[in-house]
Amino acid sequence: MTGGNPIIQAEALDKYYGSFQALDNINMSVHSGERVVICGPSGSGKSTLIRCFNALEHHSAGKLIVDGIEVFEGSKEIRRLRQEVGMVFQQFNLFPHLTVLENLTIGPIRVRKVPKAEAEANAHRYLERVHIPEQADKYPSQLSGGQQQRVAIARSLCMESRIMLFDEPTSALDPEMINEVLDVMVGLADTGMTMVCVTHEMGFARKVADTMIFMDGGQIIETAPPEKFFTQPESERCKAFLEQILEH
Amino acid sequence: MARSHSTDYVIPKPPLPGRILASVPVSITIYLLVIGFIAYTAYDGSKAMGYNWQWYRMPQYLWTMTDEGFQWGEIALGLVKTLQLSLLAFVLALALGLIVALLRLSGLLVGTAVARVFLEVVRNTPLLVLLYLFYYVLGPIFDLDRYTASILCLGVYHAALISEIFRAAINSVAPGQWEGASSIGMSKAQAYRYIVLPQSVRFMLPPMTGEMVNMVKSSAIVSVIAVAELTTMGRNIISDTYMSFEVWFTIAAVYLLVTLTLSFGVSLVERHYALK
Ligand SMILES: Nc1ncnc2c1ncn2[C@@H]1O[C@H](COP(=O)(O)OP(=O)(O)OP(=O)(O)O)[C@@H](O)[C@H]1O
Numbered sequence A: 001m002t003g004g005n006p007i008i009q010a011e012a013l014d015k016y017y018g019s020f021q022a023l024d025n026i027n028m029s030v031h032s033g034e035r036v037v038i039c040g041p042s043g044s045g046k047s048t049l050i051r052c053f054n055a056l057e058h059h060s061a062g063k064l065i066v067d068g069i070e071v072f073e074g075s076k077e078i079r080r081l082r083q084e085v086g087m088v089f090q091q092f093n094l095f096p097h098l099t100v101l102e103n104l105t106i107g108p109i110r111v112r113k114v115p116k117a118e119a120e121a122n123a124h125r126y127l128e129r130v131h132i133p134e135q136a137d138k139y140p141s142q143l144s145g146g147q148q149q150r151v152a153i154a155r156s157l158c159m160e161s162r163i164m165l166f167d168e169p170t171s172a173l174d175p176e177m178i179n180e181v182l183d184v185m186v187g188l189a190d191t192g193m194t195m196v197c198v199t200h201e202m203g204f205a206r207k208v209a210d211t212m213i214f215m216d217g218g219q220i221i222e223t224a225p226p227e228k229f230f231t232q233p234e235s236e237r238c239k240a241f242l243e244q245i246l247e248h
Numbered sequence B: 001m002a003r004s005h006s007t008d009y010v011i012p013k014p015p016l017p018g019r020i021l022a023s024v025p026v027s028i029t030i031y032l033l034v035i036g037f038i039a040y041t042a043y044d045g046s047k048a049m050g051y052n053w054q055w056y057r058m059p060q061y062l063w064t065m066t067d068e069g070f071q072w073g074e075i076a077l078g079l080v081k082t083l084q085l086s087l088l089a090f091v092l093a094l095a096l097g098l099i100v101a102l103l104r105l106s107g108l109l110v111g112t113a114v115a116r117v118f119l120e121v122v123r124n125t126p127l128l129v130l131l132y133l134f135y136y137v138l139g140p141i142f143d144l145d146r147y148t149a150s151i152l153c154l155g156v157y158h159a160a161l162i163s164e165i166f167r168a169a170i171n172s173v174a175p176g177q178w179e180g181a182s183s184i185g186m187s188k189a190q191a192y193r194y195i196v197l198p199q200s201v202r203f204m205l206p207p208m209t210g211e212m213v214n215m216v217k218s219s220a221i222v223s224v225i226a227v228a229e230l231t232t233m234g235r236n237i238i239s240d241t242y243m244s245f246e247v248w249f250t251i252a253a254v255y256l257l258v259t260l261t262l263s264f265g266v267s268l269v270e271r272h273y274a275l276k
């Protein structure tokens, strides 16, 4: 972990859906180049938390600063923020009416105003990096799930984001496709990208995480480097959770 | 196997309850049955009445070949007017319908309220009354001629129906598409333009065909303010010739021809927008 100001800083975040509290007093920070893996049982608020980081959800109380931008509902800076913070979804959310190449270039061209030729050159470069350079002219529905998710990763990379958020990127995939996506993510970690991943792929977490976070009931229960997190977790809940998922 | 995970597409629910009745094969069948029934009873009844069929006098109202050359007849000219009127009104209805749909989806209190009031007023006014309002009330105020008043009236009337088609189609696009668009920094307008509207076309084409057909059919009502379209031409010819059976059969057939051609044309477009 590097010094200096954190690139993501959350202070006392709360999030309510109506009267239901999904996030409860979240305090955390992520530094530039840091890789954070968040895990926890279903419904613990993992998605809600990282969706707050790119303002897909708005926190109800507390303070959140991402890449120097204070995030709050109605902020004029939200679109600029989202250009800096890429997001990869469980269900890919590719644009089915556009080819792979168009999926990758529409953001740079329409949002970042990059010239078309340059955007396409970049797109080809990133497709290379996610190991599917030959699929540029296909439509998403013609690709396997693993390939679609790699296109989704490339789509975020094409925006030249400085931070990448992953929300269970492999949990909608057939088992034989999980590794091809994780490999791409490990490669991305090697480039020094700041990453916040919600995932239950503990092998991946061990390999790339600088920091592990365990959430339950909308709270951060435990924060620790992976060596400590996997061998001697402090809380009982975290221990039980790890036992359960490492069994498989 | 990977297909099972692609949830980008949501099966469209029928956007309007009348979908089945408005579907092309069903409407053709109903149309033919009704026409057949009318034709038979008319023929039967006309024999009893001693009606004097004069079909040989009809072609001149479609077109004539004289020494001065080829000339379209009154029915053909009326048809052109009907098509013009329907097309302009449909374009107006599309634009207005999209605006009303976007207002309703905007989440803005004022936008939603304006859209709802518009919908309630238009939907609860008979088309004929709406036409009278446009021609006899708004007409003198805004100096509208009967043709313009007709276009505005039909446009407004169908905008209400079309806005519901837009709304249903936009709602049929998977919510993940909005998130995908937002996550790469698109504004709401960009998300609509580049991501959501192009995908919703697929959902709106079938009901939109129905609306186009309805537009052509309901345009006949402007004959009550004597706009020189197909139905008015029919009435004029009858008042000159008393051939009411021949004329109304011909007019009905012309409408049928137009609406069938429309449906066929749109089914070609639909194929283009089918799942890739
Ligand atoms: N839009 C919403 N409206 C109401 N409640 C919601 C909404 N989104 C999430 N929740 C609730 O908030 C809680 C946290 O949801 P969240 O999706 O963040 O959990 P998660 O940790 O990502 O779970 P999972 O592992 O199942 O994805 C859940 O109880 C969920 O039911």
Ligand SMILES: [Mg+2]
Pocket: A046, A047, A048, A167, A168
């Ligand atoms: Mg989740």
